Amino acid sequence: MSFSTVPKLEDMPSLGSPKEDAKRAAAYLAVDENLNVFSHNVIGVGSGSTVVYVAERLGQYLKDLKFKDYMSKAVCVATGFQSKQLIIDNGLSYGIIEQNPDVDIAFDGADEVDYNLQLIKGGGACLFQEKLVSTSAKTFIVVADSSKRSPRLLGSNWRQGIPIEVVPPAYVRIKTKLLNEMGAVSVVLRQGGKAKAGPIVTDNNNFILDADFGQIDSPAELHEKIKLMVGVVETGLFIDNAAKVYFGNSDGTVEIQT
Numbered sequence: 080m081s082f083s084t085v086p087k088l089e090d091m092p093s094l095g096s097p098k099e100d101a102k103r104a105a106a107y108l109a110v111d112e113n114l115n116v117f118s119h120n121v122i123g124v125g126s127g128s129t130v131v132y133v134a135e136r137l138g139q140y141l142k143d144l145k146f147k148d149y150m151s152k153a154v155c156v157a158t159g160f161q162s163k164q165l166i167i168d169n170g171l172s173y174g175i176i177e178q179n180p181d182v183d184i185a186f187d188g189a190d191e192v193d194y195n196l197q198l199i200k201g202g203g204a205c206l207f208q209e210k211l212v213s214t215s216a217k218t219f220i221v222v223a224d225s226s227k228r229s230p231r232l233l234g235s236n237w238r239q240g241i242p243i244e245v246v247p248p249a250y251v252r253i254k255t256k257l258l259n260e261m262g263a264v265s266v267v268l269r270q271g272g273k274a275k276a277g278p279i280v281t282d283n284n285n286f287i288l289d290a291d292f293g294q295i296d297s298p299a300e301l302h303e304k305i306k307l308m309v310g311v312v313e314t315g316l317f318i319d320n321a322a323k324v325y326f327g328n329s330d331g332t333v334e335i336q337t
């Protein structure tokens with residue numbers, strides 16, 4: 080693990096929220112430092128509130144006369160419905176991963192990041208497509224505010240656990256096995272909306288179980304064990320995949336973890 084801190088990128092007016100300022104600082108710097116406008120033809124755009132600023136920055140490159148021609152040739156692949164909307168709303172070209180399976184670079188947020196660059200993702204229930212895009216990318220860059228950093232994964236930043244996408248008919252059996260055989264202290268079927276009007280259905284028509292294991296000492300091992308269960312589509316443990324994490328601070332400085 081190594082950290083470096085970079086000063087505020089440029090003079091940008093505050094968004095009026097320290098958290099949003101932190102997210103924007105991380106996202107803008109991550110794009111500026113890692114996007115090779117001239118050769119990154121397929122760009123993965125993740126999901127969540129921090130990635131909003133990634134898409135915004137990519138949209139700014141598209142308007143920049145110097146880069147316009149190159150950026151207009153780039154295709155962005157999405158990790159879910161929100162991400163597709165971000166691509167379209169920022170004037171970027173949208174492409175499907177089936178036609179663009181070799182992603183040059185992907186940017187995404189995270190719910191928690193440990194000192195070994197292992198992540199918990201899936202707070203927005205998009206973890207399957209997020210993992211597909213990030214593992215298809217030559218370089219995977221994570222953007223987050225600094226509250227997401229943790230020496231070890233605790234699973235406590237989002238709904239107390241690791242999100243697990245499961246095929247609906249298997250959810251009871253998987254929940255029981257997580258509790259009785261795998262050491263989960265609680266497993267909750269994620270509910271939708273404020274009225275909790277039934278389980279959330281993912282972009283792939285599956286359910287999400289949020290499984291709390293407390294502190295996770297061996298994320299790779301736990302991921303592998305969960306994946307072996309019939310009906311598990313993917314886990315929110317992203318192992319050995321991220322190249323760098325950009326943590327934004329509310330004063331506009333950014334810490335980079337490699």
Ligand code: 5RP
Pocket residue numbers: 125126127128129130187188189190199200201202203204205206209
């Ligand atoms: C969605 C995700 C998000 O990237 C993660 O929840 C972080 O979101 P935010 O940037 O809003 O904190 O994994 O499934």
